[in-house]
Amino acid sequence: MINYPKKPSPSLLVLIGIPAGILFSVFSFLQIGFNFQDFKNNLSNRYLVTDPLFNPKWAWAWENSSDALVETIQIAILASIIGCAVALPLSFYASRATNLNKYSYFVYKSFLNLVRTIPDLFWAMIFTVAVGIGPFAGVLALLMFSLAIMGKLLSETIDSIDPGPMEAAKATGASHNQSVFTSALPQVLPNFTAYFLYIFELCIRASVILGLVGAGGVGRIIETQRIFLRFDRISPIIVLILVVVILIEQFSVWLRRKIL
Amino acid sequence: MNIPKQPLNQRIFKYSLTSLIVVSAIWSASGLEITLDRILNAPAQIATLVGAMFPLDLSSEAFERIIPKVFESLFIAWAGTVIGAIFSFPISFLAANNITIGSVNRVIKQILNGIRAFPELILAFVFLPITGLGPLTGTLAVGIHSIGTLGKLSSEVIEGIDEGPLESIKASGGSKINELTFGVIPQVMSTITSYWLYRFEINLRASAVLGVVGAGGVGQELINQLRFRDFPRAGTVLICTIVLVLTADTISAAIRNRIIKGKTIKS
Numbered sequence: 255m256i257n258y259p260k261k262p263s264p265s266l267l268v269l270i271g272i273p274a275g276i277l278f279s280v281f282s283f284l285q286i287g288f289n290f291q292d293f294k295n296n297l298s299n300r301y302l303v304t305d306p307l308f309n310p311k312w313a314w315a316w317e318n319s320s321d322a323l324v325e326t327i328q329i330a331i332l333a334s335i336i337g338c339a340v341a342l343p344l345s346f347y348a349s350r351a352t353n354l355n356k357y358s359y360f361v362y363k364s365f366l367n368l369v370r371t372i373p374d375l376f377w378a379m380i381f382t383v384a385v386g387i388g389p390f391a392g393v394l395a396l397l398m399f400s401l402a403i404m405g406k407l408l409s410e411t412i413d414s415i416d417p418g419p420m421e422a423a424k425a426t427g428a429s430h431n432q433s434v435f436t437s438a439l440p441q442v443l444p445n446f447t448a449y450f451l452y453i454f455e456l457c458i459r460a461s462v463i464l465g466l467v468g469a470g471g472v473g474r475i476i477e478t479q480r481i482f483l484r485f486d487r488i489s490p491i492i493v494l495i496l497v498v499v500i501l502i503e504q505f506s507v508w509l510r511r512k513i514l
Numbered sequence: 515m516n517i518p519k520q521p522l523n524q525r526i527f528k529y530s531l532t533s534l535i536v537v538s539a540i541w542s543a544s545g546l547e548i549t550l551d552r553i554l555n556a557p558a559q560i561a562t563l564v565g566a567m568f569p570l571d572l573s574s575e576a577f578e579r580i581i582p583k584v585f586e587s588l589f590i591a592w593a594g595t596v597i598g599a600i601f602s603f604p605i606s607f608l609a610a611n612n613i614t615i616g617s618v619n620r621v622i623k624q625i626l627n628g629i630r631a632f633p634e635l636i637l638a639f640v641f642l643p644i645t646g647l648g649p650l651t652g653t654l655a656v657g658i659h660s661i662g663t664l665g666k667l668s669s670e671v672i673e674g675i676d677e678g679p680l681e682s683i684k685a686s687g688g689s690k691i692n693e694l695t696f697g698v699i700p701q702v703m704s705t706i707t708s709y710w711l712y713r714f715e716i717n718l719r720a721s722a723v724l725g726v727v728g729a730g731g732v733g734q735e736l737i738n739q740l741r742f743r744d745f746p747r748a749g750t751v752l753i754c755t756i757v758l759v760l761t762a763d764t765i766s767a768a769i770r771n772r773i774i775k776g777k778t779i780k781s
Contacts, residue, residue: 279593279596328542373723373755375635384560394556480727
């Protein structure tokens with residue numbers, strides 16, 4: 255008889271967590287209300303979508319959406335640049351390594367967390383009401399979006415920097431601000447650039463749907479055609495967007511490789 | 515003082531990059547007709563709107579409408595994540611280049627890339643005529659997008675495993691299936707589970723937004739209140755969403771931490 259080592263007994267978290275997770279999953283599916291009969295009836299509607307979706311009207315899309323597509327790219331460029339520029343000083347305040355004041359650290363960190371909880375389209379809705387319909391609201395919305403992501407990523411990077419250079423700067427008589435500027439900032443600058451490119455990609459993707467709530471960009475064209483179920487006009491626009499997104503991603507991957 | 519200079523080609527690259535950023539920012543700002551005037555007015559306009567939201571609408575009638583919608587968003591996000599997790603798990607094995615042969619995993623990877631390219635919102639309004647106004651559409655949209663993202667992340671985890679255990683299973687006469695169940699899955703399960711939870715956090719934000727096109731969730735409520743200029747109630751919707759997202763984020767982050775770092779032993 256071989257003596258197998260005994261399997262460790264599962265922890266309390268696993269014992270409670272897995273059944274709870276399964277129960278919650280079943281409960282959510284019930285709440286969503288999947289009705290197979292309704293689904294089957296509705297499935298006959300699918301020609302309403304699929305027929306026009308696969309008969310794209312290229313000429314129409316090219317003529318009407320190219321301006322809006324440029325607007326989308328402009329929104330993403332402007333928002334990501336300003337958002338990341340604002341986030342750069344903020345994330346130094348929101349990191350324990352560079353902000354010695356416990357209270358102001360907490361305030362900045364909570365501010366960034368709060369901005370991050372509100373989804374991008376909610377920001378867009380708020381800003382369209384506040385500053386009026388148009389691309390300016392979109393820029394503000396994506397600005398908050400990129401500010402929040404950059405703040406989180408960068409402040410966590412600053413948390414884990416090598417404290418050695420900062421100590422060395424202080425030993426030569428630098429003040430705290432000087433040591434942050436000369437020793438902490440250069441350490442995170444490559445990461446900052448990489449995050450910036452990543453956020454720019456996210457902004458391009460996010461700016462596509464901003465127009466659905468009236469915040470400018472190509473989403474405006476999609477929204478007006480969507481209401482009339484003109485999927486034959488929407489599908490070529492979506493393909494155009496995909497091409498642009500892929501091109502920009504390739505460019506940003508190339509640039510990131512060049513920088514790092 | 516002699517400070518060494520950066521090599522010339524690096525400096526040229528740096529300056530051209532900086533000028534590219536500045537030029538593109540100016541081009542965008544002029545193209546969008548963003549004037550200094552509008553920028554200076556914006557903070558006051560935003561303050562007016564936020565001011566209009568307070569005092570919040572705390573009547574029981576408002577909560578009776580909002581709370582079910584908030585929970586609907588939660589259910590959409592969770593069910594969508596479950597769909598994504600169940601389908602992406604087997605697919606990620608097919609997409610990993612150390613499990614399947616080259617041509618298969620390349621095709622599967624391209625399919626996953628294709629799925630990921632469509633935002634949830636676009637998937638949602640394409641499904642809308644078929645699955646109807648309501649949370650089902652949102653769940654499908656979130657779920658299908660999650661299959662793409664989770665499939666990519668999980669397959670990358672599988673590609674990074676240690677091959678040692680697989681060899682030892684092979685050496686002791688184990689089949690290909692044994693290799694997967696005893697060699698691969700124990701190594702990757704903890705990371706993949708934490709990715710599922712991470713995806714749930716992202717899906718929660720996505721599902722909150724989906725209501726804009728009528729696919730269920732709290733977004734519908736927010737856009738309606740803003741359209742009818744009922745700002746106090748819109749403020750309540752926002753606060754409820756923030757509370758939900760913060761709570762879910764905190765719980766999920768704690769569980770992820772526990773999964774990745776293991777039990778902390780108190781000394």
